[in-house]
Amino acid sequence: MIDVCLVVEGNYPYVTGGVSQWAHGLLGGMPDVRFAVAHVRAEGAPERPAAYDPPAGVEVVCIDVEDGEVVPPAEAHAALPDACVYHATSTGTSGEVARRAAAERGAGFALTEHGLAWRDLLMAPVAPKSHFVRPDLAPRMTPQERARLAADTLHLARGAYAEAGAVTSVCGPNAAWQAAAGAPRERLHVIPNPVTAQDPAARCDDGGFLTAFVGRVAPEKDVETFLRAGALVAVERADARFAVVGPLDQDPAYADRCVSLAAALGLGDRVTFTGQTDPQPWYGRMDVLALTSLTEAQPLVALEAMAAGVPVVATDVGGCREAIGAAGLLTAPGDPQATARAILRLAHDELLRARLGAAGRRRTAAAHNPARVLGAYREMYERLAA
Secondary structure (H helix, E strand, O other), X not given: OEEEEEEEEOOOOOOOOHHHHHHHHHHHHOOOOOEEEEEEEEOOOOOOXXXXXXXXXXXXXXXXXXXXXXXXXXXXXXXXXXXXXXXXXXXXXXXXXXXXXXXXXOOEEEEEXXXXXXXXXXXXXXXXXXXXXXXXXXXHOOHHHHHHHHHHHHHHHHHHHHHOOEEEEOOHHHHHHHHHOOOOHHHEEEOOOOOOOOOHHHOOOOOOEEEEEEOOOOHHHOHHHHHHHHHHHHHHOOOEEEEEEOOOOOOHHHHHHHHXXXXXXXXXXXXXXXXOOOOHHHHOOOOEEEEOOOOOOOOHHHHXXXXXXXXXXXXXXXXXXXXXXXXXXXXXXXXXXXXXXXXXHHHOOHHHHHHHHHHHHHHHHHHOOHHHHHHHHHHHHHHHHO
16 A cells, blocks of 8 residues: 555646646655555546656556546546545545545545635636646636536535545635635645745846746736737837746647737747746746736745745736745736836846845745655645554
């Protein structure tokens, strides 16, 4: 029997992103814990090569569920390996699969939510990624289909909250929403994302003023607003340069639209679309990180930038305000003018950039120490397995 079966949905180890990076760090950070990964995916979804190499000894099993259906088949959990603890990384399909396995086998059940899928379906202008292994499904949803999916997801979330021995979130605002939806406060905990400090001396100057977006190029990240803001900044700064650092294959139609928009805005060779790449070297090159997301929990890329001493401009959504604090500037979502003003304010004030960068390093060192975060999960596993 293994110690912990991590139940993920449409991400690790096949798709990059904040949740996948968190999962990889969790698996690698506890070499003495025997892990397995159960990857819930849409039936008929195209096979993807692994984006991460799980640590040695970590078995990955795939659980197929019907496209667009959040309630898994009655037997879906049968394919999960026996474990002392089942740890789901979202509510909805994966949470229900883990809940059933734990209940049937008398095991511990933990639930960690980064974003809140049920709330995003109700509130966000785009469908959350977690329920769509095939992103092309989301734009075709009717309001009625979206409402049904939201109701089903919330129903499953409430069931998971009621039965989980521990419910965690990465940020305070989401924990408050979990409690409002029925998560018992005595079992509710905030465990932030971990981030490793970087040496600011490693930063290099490529010439010009570089503002970068880091993340998957997908509608919920609103890269179009980043590009429109960039065009406004470029009018004021002849040395302005931009980079979109992240995969283009998670929603190819949207990525194509963004590349076309950059050309139409006249950004030309001022903007670089990197595609899938390691973002770490980019933190040493950028002057500002700009996130224009429509929905976020606790954005890991913002924490990584802060740890590298890079000031952040981000939309005031989800846990961004709590995460960034005095290390950046917040703007309204979907507002390229506000984003451009914030970037220009930083571009024109070197002392402000230095002050915010130093604040980011202090903040991440105090609240996001990897050893402390892993210790919190270890304590949770030990308690639930007892």
